[in-house]
Amino acid sequence: xxxxxxxxxxxxxxxxxxxxxxxxxxxxxxxxxxxxxxxxxxxxxxxxxxxxxxxxxxxxxxxxxxxxxxxxxxxxxxxxxxxxxxxxxxxxxxxxxxx
Numbered sequence: 001x002x003x004x005x006x007x008x009x010x011x012x013x014x015x016x017x018x019x020x021x022x023x024x025x026x027x028x029x030x031x032x033x034x035x036x037x038x039x040x041x042x043x044x045x046x047x048x049x050x051x052x053x054x055x056x057x058x059x060x061x062x063x064x065x066x067x068x069x070x071x072x073x074x075x076x077x078x079x080x081x082x083x084x085x086x087x088x089x090x091x092x093x094x095x096x097x098x099x
Contacts, residue, residue, distance in 0.1 A: 004064075011064035017053050018046075028065060036060040052098065 015031055018024060038046050039060050043054040050057040060066065 008064040011058050013054055014050060014056075014058040014064070017050050021053070023025060029069070032060065032063060032065050032069075035063075062095065 014037060015028075017019050018035050019031055019040070022034070022038060024031050024038075026034070058064075061090075
């Protein structure tokens with residue numbers, strides 16, 4: 001359960017970074033749609049931008065919010081969960097003042 005909450009946090013931060021850098025506005029569903037469209041248009045450059053800010057990214061199809069939409073529509077498969085968990089790319093992990 002804690003892992004799922006953390007994954008939601010990572011997804012939320014990815015969307016928040018997208019909103020802050022792109023100026024996208026609207027409901028959460030509209031922002032997710034805008035993120036999907038931006039990813040289709042800009043691909044790796046969008047991902048690199050988010051990755052540079054956060055140190056990781058979550059692809060639009062692996063967002064927690066996308067999972068909820070798929071669950072509501074009856075199209076969610078457990079494989080989506082596994083792919084999403086493995087798709088988060090961590091670039092930098094810093095441990096400061098850890099003794």
